[in-house]
Every structure is written in C-alpha cells, then in structure tokens.
Amino acid sequence: VSTQSTGVKPIKRCCFFSLSYFFTTTKTMDSIAEWSDSVKRMRPRMILQQIINFGLIVSTALMIWKSLMVITGSESPIVVVLSGSMEPAFYRGDLLFLYQNDGPIRVGEIVVFRLEGREIPIVHRVLEVHERESSIDILTKGDNNQVDDRGLYNQGQEWLNRHHVIGRAKGFLPYVGMVTIIMNDYPYLKYALIFVLGLFVVINRE
Amino acid sequence: MPSSQTPAKINIYDSNVVKQVLDDHLVKILINEEFKEDVQLSNQKIILGLLSCGLAALSHFWPTPFPHNKTLLIFCVVSYMILSAALQYIATYKEKDFIFLTQSRLRYSDDAMEVASTLKKYGEIYTMSLAKKGLGTKKVEKSVSITKYFYSDGVFAEDKFEKDVKQMLKEFLGLNLSLIHI
Numbered sequence: 001v002s003t004q005s006t007g008v009k010p011i012k013r014c015c016f017f018s019l020s021y022f023f024t025t026t027k028t029m030d031s032i033a034e035w036s037d038s039v040k041r042m043r044p045r046m047i048l049q050q051i052i053n054f055g056l057i058v059s060t061a062l063m064i065w066k067s068l069m070v071i072t073g074s075e076s077p078i079v080v081v082l083s084g085s086m087e088p089a090f091y092r093g094d095l096l097f098l099y100q101n102d103g104p105i106r107v108g109e110i111v112v113f114r115l116e117g118r119e120i121p122i123v124h125r126v127l128e129v130h131e132r133e134s135s136i137d138i139l140t141k142g143d144n145n146q147v148d149d150r151g152l153y154n155q156g157q158e159w160l161n162r163h164h165v166i167g168r169a170k171g172f173l174p175y176v177g178m179v180t181i182i183m184n185d186y187p188y189l190k191y192a193l194i195f196v197l198g199l200f201v202v203i204n205r206e
Numbered sequence: 207m208p209s210s211q212t213p214a215k216i217n218i219y220d221s222n223v224v225k226q227v228l229d230d231h232l233v234k235i236l237i238n239e240e241f242k243e244d245v246q247l248s249n250q251k252i253i254l255g256l257l258s259c260g261l262a263a264l265s266h267f268w269p270t271p272f273p274h275n276k277t278l279l280i281f282c283v284v285s286y287m288i289l290s291a292a293l294q295y296i297a298t299y300k301e302k303d304f305i306f307l308t309q310s311r312l313r314y315s316d317d318a319m320e321v322a323s324t325l326k327k328y329g330e331i332y333t334m335s336l337a338k339k340g341l342g343t344k345k346v347e348k349s350v351s352i353t354k355y356f357y358s359d360g361v362f363a364e365d366k367f368e369k370d371v372k373q374m375l376k377e378f379l380g381l382n383l384s385l386i387h388i
Contacts, residue, residue, distance in 0.1 A: 037216075041230045045248055052255035056293075059262035059286070066265050067283045075272035 054198075074100035074167035079112060080177030081123060085142030086110070093178035096123060098167030105129060105138060105162070110169040113140065113160055115153060121166055124149060136162055215360040224352055225325040227362055228332055229305045232321065235371045241308040244318065244339075248307075251296055258289045307339070317379060325352070334371070336378040346378040 042050075068077040081094045089110070090096065098112055105111065107126050114121040127148055128139040137159035141148040150158060183190040216223050237243075265282035268275055306321040318339040325332045332352050337345030348370060355367045 041226065043233075045243075045245070045252075048252065049248070049255075052252060052259070055259040056255055059259050060290070062262045062266060063283055063286045066279050069272065070276060070279050070283060 072097075072099040072167070072170075074098040074112075076112070076121065076166055079121065079123070079167075080180045082120065082181065083142075085144050086123060086125070087144040089143055090123065090172060091174065093175055093181055095173040095177040096169050097171045097173075099170045100165075100167045104131075105136060105165065105168075111138075111140065111165050112167045112169070113164040114166050115157075115164060117154065122149075122152065123169065130159070138162075138165070216356075216362065218352070218356045218358075218360050221325055221327050221329065224356070225323065225332070228325070228334075228352070228355065228367065229323055231362075231364065231367060232323065232334060232371055233306045235368055236306065236308065236321065236375075239375065240311050241319075242311075244307040244309045246307075247296070247300060251293065251301075254289055254293050254296070258286055258293070261286050261289070319378065334374065336374060338378075338381070344381055346374050346381060348374050 065077075069075060071077075077098055079096045079098060081090045081092055081096060084092050096112070105126060107129050109126050110123060111126055112121045112123045122140075124140040124142045124145075126138055127141045128137075130137040138161070139148055139150070139159060153160070183193070216227055218224060261282045265279055268278055270278070303322045303324050304320050305323050308317075308319050308321070310316055310318040320337045320339055321334070322337065323332065323334045330351050330353065331349050332355075333347060333349040335345050335347040350370060354370075355363050357363060
C-alpha cells in the first residue's frame with residue numbers, strides 16, 4: 001500500500017502543475033477569449049449542430065467497436081494483457097485480438113475467460129479439455145505460472161465451461177496496450193486526456 | 207456602428223476566425239434585410255444526426271447481453287453506416303460551401319437565395335456569392351482581399367464590409383427583376 005501511494009501522488013502533483021501552467025499561459029487565455037467570442041457569434045441552431053457533431057464522433061467510435069464485436073463474435077474483441085502470467089508469449093502491455101465461434105476448444109489454445117463475479121477477464125492457455133455430450137470442462141494455466149488455474153477459479157469451481165470463455169486469441173500487437181495500462185493506473189491522466197480532447201472538439205468550430 | 211456581437215479585434219492571421227467573422231456578419235446583414243433562414247436542409251442534418259446518435263445509444267444500452275443481441279447490433283451498425291453515408295452526401299453535394307440559405311422575403315418576391323463563401327487557408331481573397339435557390343448559374347459573386355475589411359491591428363471595418371454586401375444584394379435583386387421582365 002505504501003509503495004502504491006508514493007507512486008500515485010507525484011503523478012497527481014505533476015498533472016496538476018502542468019495543467020495549471022497550460023491554462024495560465026497567455027496564449028491559452030487568448031484562445032479561450034477567441035473561443036467565447038466565436039461561440040457568442042454562433043446562432044443557436046449552429047450550437048445545436050456542434051453538440052450533435054460531438055455526439056456523432058462519440059457514436060462513430062462506439063459503432064466501430066460494436067461492429068468489431070459482431071465481426072469477431074467476441075464481446076471484447078480487443079483486450080490488453082495486464083499481467084506477466086503468459087510470458088514469453090505475451091508480455092504486460094500487449095494488445096490481443098480475439099475471436100469467438102462455436103467450434104471445439106482444443107488443448108494448447110490461448111483463451112480469454114471471465115469468471116462469475118469477476119470483472120477482469122484472464123488470458124491463459126488451455127491445459128485439459130474433457131468433452132461431454134452437451135458440455136465441455138476446461139482447465140487452464142498461465143505459461144509463466146507454476147500451477148494451474150484451479151486456485152484462481154471461484155470457490156468450489158474445478159473447471160471452466162464454454163460460457164466462461166469470451167474469446168480466443170487470434171493475433172497480437174506488442175507494447176501498444178501500455179497506454180491503457182498507464183491510464184488505468186493513473187486515472188487522473190485519463191480524465192485529463194478526455195478533458196483536453198473534448199475541449200479541442202468543442203472549441204473547433206470547423 | 208460597432209455592434210455588441212462583433213469583436214473589436216481579431217487575429218487576422220487566423221483564416222478560420224477571419225472567415226467566421228465575415229460569414230457571421232454577412233448573415234447578420236441579410237437577416238437585417240428581412241431575409242429569414244430556410245431551415246429545411248439544416249433540419250434534415252439535425253434529424254439524421256439525432257437518429258444516428260439514438261442508434262448508437264440503442265445498441266449500447268439495450269438490456270440483452272452480448273451474444274443474444276447480435277441481430278440488434280447488426281441492424282444498428284448497418285443503419286448507422288447508411289445514415290452516416292447520407293450525412294456525408296448532404297455535406298458534400300447539397301451543402302457545398304453554403305453558409306446560409308434563405309426563404310423568399312414575400313411569397314411572390316422569389317428572392318430565396320443560397321449564400322456561399324470561400325476563403326483559402328492562409329489565403330487573402332474572400333469570395334462571397336448570392337445564388338438563386340436551385341439555379342446555381344444565376345448568381346452574383348464578389349471577390350475581395352480581406353485586407354479591405356480589416357485594419358492591420360485586427361479591428362473589423364464593419365461599414366466597408368456592409369457597403370460591399372449591400373451592393374452585392376442590390377445586384378442580385380436586379381438579376382431577379384431582369385428575369386421577370388424576360
């Protein structure tokens with residue numbers, strides 16, 4: 001806990017100082033004055049159109065994500081590897097592309113599964129598969145772990161079933177997911193980024 | 207006469223602000239001349255935009271969990287793509303560089319027009335035009351250097367601009383009369 005708090009505080013102070021410096025430089029004050037002038041000059045219909053344009057940008061991003069969900073069949077088509085339990089195949093910060101279909105799950109496949117009650121899915125390799133008439137039992141293990149995942153599963157759960165699996169790995173991009181990890185570890189960075197991006201979209205009348 | 211809305215000074219090297227100021231003032235003059243905005247195209251865009259955002263919200267907030275709402279998602283994504291294409295079409299072919307569309311002042315006066323303007327990025331020539339609605343060929347155009355309308359310290363010379371716009375408007379209305387005579 002002590003290392004966590006010393007890690008977060010300096011980042012928070014640094015963000016605060018850089019943001020206040022950014023806003024107190026005269027150039028930004030001029031831009032804000034220019035922006036408020038340009039908004040005052042806009043007719044109400046144009047302001048409505050600007051708000052709708054902002055909504056459209058957000059909607060486009062959302063729609064691209066939804067179409068990826070449909071194409072790959074997985075509810076989470078792109079995920080970031082959070083831990084080092086799959087080294088040397090995947091390192092922390094790698095981006096993983098997933099797909100999902102009803103085909104058989106085989107030993108050796110890399111699957112992403114979500115346990116009941118846990119929010120964060122886990123990406124590990126399938127160690128054992130027991131096929132029954134209408135269901136399958138799966139046991140997984142991280143490449144870099146000493147033991148299989150039974151210790152990770154919920155109390156009393158010994159196997160995974162098909163409904164736990166939200167996708168299988170198809171491809172990956174190294175390091176690209178680091179941005180998400182940094183933003184998750186330092187949420188102030190995420191809010192600052194969203195704020196600045198939103199500001200740019202609204203300020204730009206074009 | 208300086209109005210409360212026009213800024214006393216702007217940055218004349220920023221083409222976007224220069225075009226905005228000139229466009230806004232052009233529209234203001236026309237509104238003062240009793241021209242009302244024709245909101246049909248703008249309404250179409252707003253409705254399409256709201257529908258698209260609604261589709262996105264629907265696809266995201268529908269209570270069924272993922273694998274079961276696949277048909278709904280496919281419907282939303284495809285409709286969204288169609289609406290986006292329609293919006294793009296309107297922006298490229300119907301809207302072009304119009305900044306204002308007006309209705310006829312009186313039912314029989316037939317002076318509805320499409321007001322367009324262009325100013326290249328970092329360019330010096332501001333071109334404004336009043337075209338008869340639908341008949342793009344019947345139009346009056348005026349290209350002026352922006353140095354005529356702004357003092358070097360950024361103050362907007364409203365009166366000079368107003369004079370040019372009023373003269374252009376007179377030419378446009380004169381065009382209409384000659385059409386009626388023919």
